[in-house]
Amino acid sequence: MDRAPLAFAKHDHERCRADALADAQHLCKTRGVRLTPVRERVLDLLWQAHRPLRAYDILETLSAEGFGSQPPVVYRALDFLIEQGFAHKIERLNAYLACDCPTDDHGAKFLICTACERVAEFDDRAIAEALSEVAAGSGFMIGRATLEVEGLCPDCCDAEGGANG
Amino acid sequence: MDRAPLAFAKHDHERCRADALADAQHLCKTRGVRLTPVRERVLDLLWQAHRPLRAYDILETLSAEGFGSQPPVVYRALDFLIEQGFAHKIERLNAYLACDCPTDDHGAKFLICTACERVAEFDDRAIAEALSEVAAGSGFMIGRATLEVEGLCPDCCDAEGGANG
DNA sequence: CTAGAAATGTAATATTATTACATTTGTACA
DNA sequence: TGTACAAATGTAATAATATTACATTTCTAG
Numbered sequence: 396m397d398r399a400p401l402a403f404a405k406h407d408h409e410r411c412r413a414d415a416l417a418d419a420q421h422l423c424k425t426r427g428v429r430l431t432p433v434r435e436r437v438l439d440l441l442w443q444a445h446r447p448l449r450a451y452d453i454l455e456t457l458s459a460e461g462f463g464s465q466p467p468v469v470y471r472a473l474d475f476l477i478e479q480g481f482a483h484k485i486e487r488l489n490a491y492l493a494c495d496c497p498t499d500d501h502g503a504k505f506l507i508c509t510a511c512e513r514v515a516e517f518d519d520r521a522i523a524e525a526l527s528e529v530a531a532g533s534g535f536m537i538g539r540a541t542l543e544v545e546g547l548c549p550d551c552c553d554a555e556g557g558a559n560g
Numbered sequence: 561m562d563r564a565p566l567a568f569a570k571h572d573h574e575r576c577r578a579d580a581l582a583d584a585q586h587l588c589k590t591r592g593v594r595l596t597p598v599r600e601r602v603l604d605l606l607w608q609a610h611r612p613l614r615a616y617d618i619l620e621t622l623s624a625e626g627f628g629s630q631p632p633v634v635y636r637a638l639d640f641l642i643e644q645g646f647a648h649k650i651e652r653l654n655a656y657l658a659c660d661c662p663t664d665d666h667g668a669k670f671l672i673c674t675a676c677e678r679v680a681e682f683d684d685r686a687i688a689e690a691l692s693e694v695a696a697g698s699g700f701m702i703g704r705a706t707l708e709v710e711g712l713c714p715d716c717c718d719a720e721g722g723a724n725g
Numbered sequence: 726c727t728a729g730a731a732a733t734g735t736a737a738t739a740t741t742a743t744t745a746c747a748t749t750t751g752t753a754c755a
Numbered sequence: 756t757g758t759a760c761a762a763a764t765g766t767a768a769t770a771a772t773a774t775t776a777c778a779t780t781t782c783t784a785g
Contacts, residue, residue: 466772467734467773487706533682542691542706543705544695596764628764631743636764
């Protein structure tokens with residue numbers, strides 16, 4: 396099953412983390428915005444984790460590393476990363492995830508495994524197009540869209556299903 | 561624009577509220593579950609509002625009406641209504657909405673107007689099918705899916721766009 | 726090198742939700 | 756009946772998530 400989204404597939408985490416940070420730095424320069432130490436550190440933590448992190452867990456790390464210790468420290472960094480498209484909030488989990496789908500069809504889409512708790516971002520043209528048609532047909536002007544799908548990832552599906560799954 | 565989802569279209573609220581309550585009562589009997597006073601009252605409040613309500617706002621009403629005054633009172637009622645498919649949580653808003661889309665393609669889908677704050681639930685075969693294909697292709701087994709789309713509803717779109725919008 | 730903007734630090738508080746446990750209500754059935 | 760068990764409710768306490776307000780520091784433009 397090699398069509399699994401990145402986060403459910405085997406790959407070199409360290410490599411994608413390094414690439415993502417480099418990309419973010421470059422994009423920030425281009426856009427004239429600042430990837431300050433705390434912002435970069437939060438993005439790095441999200442990439443290292445490669446799974447959703449909760450704000451207060453990130454805050455704990457930041458605080459231990461000498462950054463501020465109050466909630467706004469982490470929420471401001473997350474707001475920035477989300478605005479810039481480097482991260483997303485998973486609403487169902489109240490948790491935050493680095494973005495690995497650079498495409499922008501005004502929609503973040505996630506597969507959330509309820510067994511192993513991994514989350515994969517994915518992109519899908521057909522869904523984006525279908526949504527655009529709904530909007531066009533109903534007169535709704537789309538801003539941001541989030542699709543959050545709970546279920547079992549391929550690995551956990553195999554594990555539960557067993558031989559006859 | 562008569563293809564607008566129910567909540568964005570003109571219609572007889574009182575009628576759809578009454579129908580929905582009757583349907584819920586009937587379904588509960590069929591399923592052997594109990595639509596107790598507090599549960600029914602919460603469902604009624606959601607239908608009357610015809611927009612998302614926050615848990616603590618509902619709780620305030622319940623408390624004033626002689627029901628319990630602590631959070632579990634409302635969260636338990638909401639849990640029941642959601643389990644039974646009579647209501648949904650809008651994650652982006654931390655608010656709860658009566659369900660007006662009885663179809664079940666394991667997905668609740670919402671258009672959220674950021675201007676007037678109305679929310680319309682909608683159903684769309686193409687999106688459901690596209691999602692099923694993504695799942696099939698990636699080996700993911702879908703449980704529940706939620707699509708939350710922020711933007712401008714037809715009315716607010718017209719209002720903002722003006723003559724040349 | 727200074728004015729203004731942007732970012733950060735911190736305290737206080739608001740909002741949303743859950744756990745734990747005692748009590749009451751409903752239901753099955755001896 | 757009335758008793759036993761399950762379901763539902765009431766309440767206190769607390770956890771988890773997030774925002775406001777304001778002082779301070781850092782960056783950037785000129």
